[in-house]
Amino acid sequence: MTIRKFTSQILIIALAFFALAGKAQAQHDLAKGFVTPPDSAKPWVNMWWFDHITPANITQHMEELKSKGVGGVMLIDLGNMPDTPYMSDKWRELFRHAVREADRVGLKMGVNTCPGWPSGGPWITPEYSSWMMVNSETMIKGGQKFSGKLVEPKVKGSSYADVAVQAFQVPEETTNPKTIITLSSNQGDLSNLLDGNFNTTWNSGTSENPSILIDFGKPHLVDYAWIDITSKAAIEASDDGISFNPVIEFKGPGGNTI
DSSP, X not given: OHHHHHHHHHHHHHHHHHHHHHHHHHHHHHHHHHHSOOGGGSOEEEEEEOSOOOHHHHHHHHHHHHHTTOOEXXXXXXXXXXXXXXXXXXXXXXXXXXXXXXXXXXXXXXXXXXXXXXXXXXXSOGGGSOOOOOOOOOOOOSSSOOOSOOOOOOOSSSOOOOOOOOOOOOOGGGOOSOOEEEESSOGGGHHHHHSSOTTOOOOOTTOSSOOEEEEOSSOOOOOOOEEEESSOEEEEEOSSSSSOEEEEEXXXXXXXXX
């Protein structure tokens, strides 16, 4: 009896030791996996094909992505490469080169099913294509009944369907219909900034310090601002329209939202 009990105690202690050792090893492997993750855990990125794509471009991007720890790429053709129509002989050769280079540097690779953004084709009619949510605002005075037509959102194409109408209170400082916008040059381009079309722009001309002055007439809460620039830009705010204080500076290029 005494020998069997002693043997059982040794067995239990041994099992506990192996369990603790296994837990310590699992924690070590988890920590190591964060420092040097396996290929199966590495992130993928989209590889957009547009403008002029060459074999040298593809090789350079593959090698750079691999060196930065990327695990794979999803090739998406935007359908606007000059002289390289989708699925043409030239396009197919670029695709074959991309597959070979991905395999050479050790990257996984996928490919979008159709060209364009988003995926589609002439066989996809508008009602079955990808949709987007749009919105508009109609400011009304609260505490009374409203009867009228709401402002329609700016949409592309003719397909449009109402989803929901939401009504909520907004602070007084957010409502001001008497906004005055002044451009430092080419005031006639103002409509391009207000039409909701990102393809229409303001030509600032040769001015060294072009500016857009938005006068709300009184203190006004701005929810967000979208700046699409090709160089440096800054947003400044003023309480009196004379002295301005910097809010944020963009070093560009690119679009920024604040």
